[in-house]
Structures are given as C-alpha cells and as structure tokens.
Amino acid sequence: MKLKEIAAILDATISCGADRLDDEVEMGYSSDLMSDVLTLDTDNLVLISGLVNLQAIRTAEMADIRAIVFVRNKKATAPMLELAIENGMCILESPYSLFKSSGLLFQAGLKPIY
Amino acid sequence: MKLTFTIQGGDFTHAGHPSSEVKKILKQLAIDGKTIKNIVIALYEAEVNVVAHAWKGTVNVEIDENKITIWVIDEGPGIPDVELAMQPGFSTASSKVREMGFGAGMGLPNIKKNTDKLQIETEVGKGTKVKMVNYFS
Numbered sequence: 001m002k003l004k005e006i007a008a009i010l011d012a013t014i015s016c017g018a019d020r021l022d023d024e025v026e027m028g029y030s031s032d033l034m035s036d037v038l039t040l041d042t043d044n045l046v047l048i049s050g051l052v053n054l055q056a057i058r059t060a061e062m063a064d065i066r067a068i069v070f071v072r073n074k075k076a077t078a079p080m081l082e083l084a085i086e087n088g089m090c091i092l093e094s095p096y097s098l099f100k101s102s103g104l105l106f107q108a109g110l111k112p113i114y
Numbered sequence: 115m116k117l118t119f120t121i122q123g124g125d126f127t128h129a130g131h132p133s134s135e136v137k138k139i140l141k142q143l144a145i146d147g148k149t150i151k152n153i154v155i156a157l158y159e160a161e162v163n164v165v166a167h168a169w170k171g172t173v174n175v176e177i178d179e180n181k182i183t184i185w186v187i188d189e190g191p192g193i194p195d196v197e198l199a200m201q202p203g204f205s206t207a208s209s210k211v212r213e214m215g216f217g218a219g220m221g222l223p224n225i226k227k228n229t230d231k232l233q234i235e236t237e238v239g240k241g242t243k244v245k246m247v248n249y250f251s
Contacts, residue, residue: 034215038155039224051215055162058130059215062137062158064151079127 001025001110003067003090006046009104010069010094016081017067017090025067028110030102034059042113048105050074050098057083066090071098115139121164121171123190126214129165132173133158136184139177145250153182153248156228159221160186160244166211167191168241181230184246192238200226 004021007014014021030048031037034055037047043064049056052074060068061083068084069092070076076084076091084091094101106112117139119132137154157173164171168190176183193199200222207217226232231247 035218035220
C-alpha cells in the first residue's frame with residue numbers, strides 16, 4: 001500500500017516526507033509502547049502510534065521504520081520533525097483513534113506483522 | 115576506531131544520540147543493514163536503561179575490522195537480580211519512564227537478542243557495566 005493511500009484512508013495531514021508518498025509499505029504495527037516496536041524484526045512497515053514524543057522518532061530511526069502515523073489528532077513537535085526529516089521519514093497525522101486507524105488500514109489490505 | 119559518549123540519567127530528550135551516531139558511522143563503513151539494526155537497537159535499549167534507571171553513564175565504542183564492541187557503563191542503583199531482569203516483562207521502571215513508551219521489561223532480553231555476546235557486571239548501589247559484541251557478517 002502506498003503511503004499516499006494510507007494518508008487518504010486516515011484523512012491524515014502530511015507533516016514531513018511528502019516526497020515519500022509513493023513508497024510502498026506492506027505491513028502495519030500499532031503501538032504506544034516503543035519497547036515492543038524495538039522487538040520487531042520487520043522493517044518495511046508503517047508505525048501507527050498515539051505516543052508523540054522524540055523517542056517515537058528515535059525508535060523508528062533505530063528500527064529502520066520510514067513512516068509513522070500519529071493518531072488521535074496529536075501533532076509532532078518541531079524537534080521531532082527535524083529528526084524525522086534528517087532520517088528521511090514520512091510523518092502523517094490523523095484525527096482518528098488508534099483503533100479506527102488500524103481497522104481502516106487492515107480493511108484496506110495492510111497486513112499485520114503477527 | 116574509538117568513540118565515547120556521555121548519558122545523563124532522566125534525559126530522555128538526548129537518549130538515542132549515541133545510537134544515531136554509531137548508525138551513521140556503520141553505514142559509512144558499508145556494514146550490512148541487518149547487522150547495523152541489531153547493533154543500534156541493542157545500544158539504544160542500553161541507553162534507555164541508563165536514562166531510565168541510572169544517574170549518569172558513558173558509552174564506549176570500539177570498531178575493529180570484523181566486530182564492534184560497546185561498553186555502556188553507568189553510575190546507578192545496579193541490578194539486584196540479573197537473572198530476573200533478563201526475563202521478558204520484568205520491570206522496575208517508573209511511571210514517567212512508561213509514559214515515554216518504555217519500561218515494559220523488554221530492554222535486557224532485547225539487548226541479548228540483538229547481540230552476539232553480552233556480558234553484564236553489576237553492583238547494587240554503585241552501577242552496571244554492559245558489554246556488547248557484534249560481529250560483522
């Protein structure tokens with residue numbers, strides 16, 4: 001699924017990484033717990049999270065995750081976006097809940113990791 | 115190549131800076147992506163442990179032709195029972211740490227999973243020394 005399709009499904013705004021909207025991701029992972037994200041062996045995925053802090057970006061950086069959707073209408077801060085841009089990430093912000101976002105993407109064919 | 119970084123306990127803003135720098139250097143050295151990911155995840159988890167539990171710490175990195183050795187040394191409370199701390203899900207993290215998205219008791223088990231060699235020396239009331247070795251494939 002292309003990132004631009006994910007943005008459309010989730011009615012999301014693109015905070016950075018608009019040049020990556022044609023990138024394909026196969027799987028999604030929803031979590032507010034970065035400890036769990038760091039245990040994943042997969043990397044071609046979109047992280048869907050309501051945890052909006054610098055460590056969410058750092059976690060994605062270490063785990064080679066190139067796209068994050070922040071849900072519940074949370075906004076990434078300027079230092080977060082700076083770090084995301086430095087790492088070539090695409091950051092999307094959706095007004096939907098974590099549950100609704102995950103459900104819509106699953107329904108549209110985005111695969112779970114497990 | 116040798117590198118040294120310092121870590122301040124409680125400073126979540128800068129946690130991950132050493133891991134980020136190490137990642138950049140390993141990329142420049144054309145180490146394969148999977149190995150880099152293992153190394154930086156282990157280092158990042160170890161950094162977060164220092165930030166979450168200790169007062170301050172140092173990261174020493176030594177990169178040779180065929181391996182990377184990382185020492186994460188902290189001044190902190192130490193680990194009373196290492197075997198227990200290695201069990202997935204065991205955590206003594208504060209609510210503040212959990213709010214940051216960590217403290218699920220996955221740190222040390224995940225470090226073990228992502229390293230070829232792991233050695234932990236700890237003294238209660240003084241601190242912990244974690245040595246991690248990863249070989250370049």
